[in-house]
Amino acid sequence: DTGVSQDPRHKITKRGQNVTFRCDPISEHNRLYWYRQTLGQGPEFLTYFQNEAQLEKSRLLSDRFSAERPKGSFSTLEIQRTEQGDSAMYLCASSLVDYHPNNEQFFGPGTRLTVL
Amino acid sequence: AQSVTQLDSHVSVSEGTPVLLRCNYSSSYSPSLFWYVQHPNKGLQLLLKYTSAATLVKGINGFEAEFKKSETSFHLTKPSAHMSDAAEYFCVVSDPEYGNKLVFGAGTILRVKS
Numbered sequence: 001d002t003g004v005s006q007d008p009r010h011k012i013t014k015r016g017q018n019v020t021f022r023c024d025p026i027s028e029h030n031r032l033y034w035y036r037q038t039l040g041q042g043p044e045f046l047t048y049f050q051n052e053a054q055l056e057k058s059r060l061l062s063d064r065f066s067a068e069r070p071k072g073s074f075s076t077l078e079i080q081r082t083e084q085g086d087s088a089m090y091l092c093a094s095s096l097v098d099y100h101p102n103n104e105q106f107f108g109p110g111t112r113l114t115v116l
Numbered sequence: 117a118q119s120v121t122q123l124d125s126h127v128s129v130s131e132g133t134p135v136l137l138r139c140n141y142s143s144s145y146s147p148s149l150f151w152y153v154q155h156p157n158k159g160l161q162l163l164l165k166y167t168s169a170a171t172l173v174k175g176i177n178g179f180e181a182e183f184k185k186s187e188t189s190f191h192l193t194k195p196s197a198h199m200s201d202a203a204e205y206f207c208v209v210s211d212p213e214y215g216n217k218l219v220f221g222a223g224t225i226l227r228v229k230s
Contacts, residue, residue, distance in 0.1 A: 002159065033217060042120075042206050042220030043160070056215055091160070095216070105218060107152075107160040 002026075004108035006092050012114045013082055020078045021111045025094030032075050033105060034067060035091040036060065043091055049075060050097060082115045089113075118143045118209045122221035130229045135194040137224045139207030142188065149190045150208040150218070151181055160206070166190065177201070202228045 003026040013019050025032050030051050035043035046065070047057045051072035061067075064083075069075040079086055089112050093105040123138040141147060149166040164175025171183045177200075181192045190207060207221040 002161075031216070035218070035220075040222075042208075042223050043218070045217040045219070048215055048217060056217070093160075093218075103216060104162055104165065105216075109159045 002106040002108065004092060004094055004106050006090075006108040006111050008111060009109060010112050010114075012116065014116050015082060015084060017082055018078065018080045019082060019113065020076055021090055021113075023075045023077070023092030023094075023108060025074070025092070026106060027073075029094035029096055029106075030072065031095045031097050031103075031105075032069055033093045033095075034075070034077055035093065037089040037091060037110070038087075043089075046077075079113075082113075084115045087113055087115045118147065118211055118214065118219045120207050120209050120219055120221035122205075122207050122224050124224050125222065126225045126227065128227040128229060129197045131199055132196050135192070135197045135201065135226065137192040137205050137207075137226065139190045139192065139221060140188050141190060141207070141209045143209055143211055145211045145213050147209045147211055148216075149181075149183060150210070151175065151179070151190075151192050152206045152208055152220075153203050154206065154223075155203045163192070163205070197226075197228045199228050199230060202226055 005024045007022045033048040034046040037043040049069040064080045067077045089110045091110045092108045095103040095105045119142045121140045151163040152160045166183045204223045208218045
């Protein structure tokens with residue numbers, strides 16, 4: 001257990017429905033990252049926050065995706081009008097920022113989304 | 117831009133024999149390099165990281181990796197495989213100029229035969 005938690009662990013939904021995932025990082029970590037992992041691939045970067053500010057979004061993050069970190073603690077990732085191609089494992093990671101280039105990112109267990 | 121190529125999608129070894137998982141990277145800056153392991157139905161776990169202090173990096177569970185800038189490689193090795201090493205391994209590059217976001221390779225599935 002890395003100390004990063006994600007909820008729910010599994011989500012099955014029908015195409016067109018909206019889903020929301022939550023990530024609780026390690027409490028003193030001010031950086032929070034979201035990644036997506038599809039079957040047979042390595043995780044791909046989606047977006048990241050430093051405190052409550054969203055600093056970067058990947059072009060993978062279409063306008064159906066939105067992420068927030070309102071108080072600089074937990075984060076939510078919402079997918080609107082889900083499509084079958086959204087089926088994947090959604091991973092959250094957190095880290096400290098102290099301007100060292102090699103800060104370890106600690107990963108949560110992931111939320112597995114299945115869109116029927 | 118950064119990228120990672122893991123040269124083998126599957127590697128099979130016998131228990132007690134050496135392990136070699138190959139990784140080449142591309143980065144426009146001085147990269148940070150990592151190896152992560154993912155056991156079935158488990159989260160990603162950091163095995164080791166390259167911090168620029170030493171080119172030979174030792175990690176957990178007897179794994180090592182050597183950073184070779186001239187070859188842009190960061191291969192993962194272990195002298196003697198154990199059954200519990202069977203998992204998927206990811207080579208990862210990151211760069212503070214890109215927010216330290218991690219760029220993963222496609223992964224290598226390691227199978228250990230008894």
